[in-house]
Amino acid sequence: MSAADAIQRLDKQQLAKRVSQDIPEGAYVNLGIGLPTQVANYLEQDGDYFLHSENGILGMGPAPDEADIDWDLINAGKQPVTLLNGGCFFHHGDSFSMMRGGHIDICVMGAYQVSTHGDLANWHTGDPDAIPAVGGAMDLAIGAKQVFVMMNLLTKTGESKLVEECTYPLTGLGCVSRIYCELGVIDLGPDGAKVVELVEGLTLEELREMTGVNLTMAS
Amino acid sequence: MIDKQASTVAQALTGLQDGAAIMIGGFGEAGVPAELVEGVVAQGATDLTIISNNAGTGDVGIAALIGAGRVRKIICSYPRMVGSRHFEERYRAGELELELVPQGNLAARIQAAGSGLGAIFTPTGFGTKLAKGKETREIDGRHYVLEYPIHADLALVKAHRADRWGNLVYRKAARNFGPIMAMAGKTTVVQVEEIDPLGSLDPETVVTPGIFVDHIVQIAEAGKAAA
Numbered sequence: 399m400s401a402a403d404a405i406q407r408l409d410k411q412q413l414a415k416r417v418s419q420d421i422p423e424g425a426y427v428n429l430g431i432g433l434p435t436q437v438a439n440y441l442e443q444d445g446d447y448f449l450h451s452e453n454g455i456l457g458m459g460p461a462p463d464e465a466d467i468d469w470d471l472i473n474a475g476k477q478p479v480t481l482l483n484g485g486c487f488f489h490h491g492d493s494f495s496m497m498r499g500g501h502i503d504i505c506v507m508g509a510y511q512v513s514t515h516g517d518l519a520n521w522h523t524g525d526p527d528a529i530p531a532v533g534g535a536m537d538l539a540i541g542a543k544q545v546f547v548m549m550n551l552l553t554k555t556g557e558s559k560l561v562e563e564c565t566y567p568l569t570g571l572g573c574v575s576r577i578y579c580e581l582g583v584i585d586l587g588p589d590g591a592k593v594v595e596l597v598e599g600l601t602l603e604e605l606r607e608m609t610g611v612n613l614t615m616a617s
Numbered sequence: 618m619i620d621k622q623a624s625t626v627a628q629a630l631t632g633l634q635d636g637a638a639i640m641i642g643g644f645g646e647a648g649v650p651a652e653l654v655e656g657v658v659a660q661g662a663t664d665l666t667i668i669s670n671n672a673g674t675g676d677v678g679i680a681a682l683i684g685a686g687r688v689r690k691i692i693c694s695y696p697r698m699v700g701s702r703h704f705e706e707r708y709r710a711g712e713l714e715l716e717l718v719p720q721g722n723l724a725a726r727i728q729a730a731g732s733g734l735g736a737i738f739t740p741t742g743f744g745t746k747l748a749k750g751k752e753t754r755e756i757d758g759r760h761y762v763l764e765y766p767i768h769a770d771l772a773l774v775k776a777h778r779a780d781r782w783g784n785l786v787y788r789k790a791a792r793n794f795g796p797i798m799a800m801a802g803k804t805t806v807v808q809v810e811e812i813d814p815l816g817s818l819d820p821e822t823v824v825t826p827g828i829f830v831d832h833i834v835q836i837a838e839a840g841k842a843a844a
Contacts, residue, residue, distance in 0.1 A: 451790070452720065453644040453645075453647070453790050453793050454644075454790050454792055454793050455790050468789065469646055469647060470647050470648070470788050470789040470790060470791040471647075471789045471790055472644075472645055472646075472647050472790060476644075476645035476646070481789070487787070487789055487790055487792055488792070489792050489793065489794070489795065489796040489797055489824070490644075490720070490723075490724040490793050490794045490797060491724045491725070491727075491728045491796070491797045493724070494720065494721030494724045494725065497721060498721055498725075498739070498740065498741060522746075527709075529696060529697040529704075529705055529708065529709075530696075530697075530715075530717050531694070531695045531696055531697040531717070532694055532695065532717055532718075532719050532720070532747065533694050533695040533719075533720050534694070534719070534720040534721060535719070536719040536721075536722075536741045536742050536745060536747070537719055537720060537721030537722070537741045540740045540741055540743070541721075541740075541741070567745065567746050568744060568745045568746075569745065570743075570744070570745070571743065571744040
């Protein structure tokens, strides 16, 4: 068995579970469209977590049964959701004030690229033919107290999405605090990227080679 | 006696002219004033600027206006959606100007217009290509971009209930852009499911005060199961 096969990569569900462990009860949290939504499945069932949806919901609950679908009650991905007891509605101005005003504790998003000092690129591939769409990504990026990126660190062709400088158009500068990926957990900041956790079977040296980034272990 | 109820959509849209800027509420399907937008389609005004979170899908509403070549410019945060082909075709053909605005800046600029502010400094978008060429300022160590209000000649909003003075109550997440667009329109037209007698809306639950509303049109919810 080669060294690469010995690496115990996290699958998507393990990754969602790992992110959930860093979300304390009582946190106001925005989970991005797609994979980050899965994090909700791993939050403690009987705990009070406040899920925010940009279209004006706090206290968002899981998807309803078919019979209870209400198209006036959808999430940012336009999928039907429910409202928990204690949940409430508000308009878009208030919803984005919650982000921009620093009231959201944690947001979890995907990314195309993240730089070692926390720059985020997740709205545009830079392809001139692509139709640009930004939604609430830039507001979340600069507004949430902590921005977690949840992604595969390596693309299908093995390129690292953690880079010294992003080449894709930026969503926000220096805004990502932590990356959760199939290979571990990495903190970002002005001092660069520091590895907090490595999955089993992976060494720091191997991760440096895979990413081409001068990673150090967090003290 | 003041009664803001219009008997038809066409009556409520009287005065809409070519070249108008129109705000259209809604996020995805929730809160879209579909019948009012169909009224604009039928009314015929062209050379329009549309301000809305999305750029329409399928062949109805905003998508129909775009498909008919009646939209000069769209200001939105998220034009690319499943079924947004009319937008894509016109945009790729260079026949439709797109001003892409981060969603929170869209909301804040609409609020600035409704609140009479000359401009706002927002941290969203700083250092990105969407802020390119714009004035910036550092205030207390944080970087901001100068953004101007977005005004509209006409705001189209969907609410749940109204009274004849135009006080509005919304339903769930269909509220979204409604309250802030209602404030920003020179003329605001609202479609509601119910118009209730004056005094029957609990004043503590009124979200949009009638001062921001010019015309209301009752549109019964078709196809929605009675709750």
